[in-house]
Amino acid sequence: CLSIAVIRAKAVSAKEVDSGNDIYGNPIKRIQYEIKQIKMFKGPDKDIEFIYTAPSTAVCGRLLDTGGKKEYLIAGKSEGNGKMHITLCDLVSTWDSLSPTQKKSLNQRYQMGCECKISRCLSIPCFVSSSDECLWTDWAMEKNNVDGRQAKHYACIKRSDGSCAWYRGMAPPKQEFLDIEDP
Numbered sequence: 001c002l003s004i005a006v007i008r009a010k011a012v013s014a015k016e017v018d019s020g021n022d023i024y025g026n027p028i029k030r031i032q033y034e035i036k037q038i039k040m041f042k043g044p045d046k047d048i049e050f051i052y053t054a055p056s057t058a059v060c061g062r063l064l065d066t067g068g069k070k071e072y073l074i075a076g077k078s079e080g081n082g083k084m085h086i087t088l089c090d091l092v093s094t095w096d097s098l099s100p101t102q103k104k105s106l107n108q109r110y111q112m113g114c115e116c117k118i119s120r121c122l123s124i125p126c127f128v129s130s131s132d133e134c135l136w137t138d139w140a141m142e143k144n145n146v147d148g149r150q151a152k153h154y155a156c157i158k159r160s161d162g163s164c165a166w167y168r169g170m171a172p173p174k175q176e177f178l179d180i181e182d183p
Contacts, residue, residue: 005043005078008095008106009035009051010071011064016055029055033064038071041106049082060087071095073106101168105155109167112157116164131163 011033019030033051040047051074054061064072073093076086086092095103119128121137128135134156138148154166 003044003078003080004075005048005084006041006073006075006091006106007043007048007084008038008041008071008073009048010038010068011035011051011066012068014064014066017052019052031055031061031063033066036068041110043078044080046080046082048078048084051076051084051086053086057088060089062086062088062090062092064092073098099152101153101155102151109155109157113155113164115158116156118156132158134164134166 013034014031016029017032018027020028022028030052031054033053035048035051037047037049051064053063057063064070071094073091073095074084074086075091076084077090078084098106113134115132117130117133118136119126119133121135121140124137124140126135126137126140136150136156138150142148150166154168156164157167158164
C-alpha cells in the first residue's frame with residue numbers, strides 16, 4: 001500500500017537497478033537513489049533510505065544531484081519499508097529555493113491545515129463551496145504560475161471558528177489572514 005511521504009533529504013549515490021519486467025518480459029530499469037533523510041514532515045515511522053524513479057525525464061523520471069551537497073524537499077509515494085517512488089508529477093524542490101515562509105510552514109504551520117481543502121482556481125471568477133476551503137489563485141492570477149505568491153508566502157490553516165483561510169507571515173497565526181476575495 002503506497003502512501004504520501006514528504007521529506008527533506010540529500011541524495012548520496014545513484015545506480016540503475018532492475019524493477020521487474022514489462023508485459024513483454026523486458027526488464028524495467030529504475031534509478032535507485034540512496035538518500036540521507038534529514039527530516040520527515042509526513043510519512044511512515046521508518047526513515048526513507050532509497051528513492052526510486054524512472055531512468056530519464058522522457059519517461060517521467062526525476063534527476064537528483066548526488067554527492068550529498070544539495071538538500072531537497074521531496075514529496076512522493078512511500079511503501080513504508082524505507083523506499084519511496086517519485087515521478088515528474090511529484091514535488092521535488094531544492095531546500096534553498098524555498099521561501100522563509102515555506103520553510104517555517106513546513107516545520108510549524110502546515111499541520112494546522114490538515115483538515116482544510118485547497119481548491120484550484122484555473123480562471124477568474126472562482127468560488128469556494130464551503131468554509132473549510134482556501135481558494136488557490138496563483139494559476140489564474142499569475143499566468144499559469146504554480147509557484148506564485150500564495151504558494152511561496154501563504155499557508156492555508158484552520159481558524160478557531162473552524163473555517164480555513166490563507167495566512168501570511170512569520171508572526172503567530174492569530175493575525176494577517178488573507179481574505180478569500182484578496183488573493
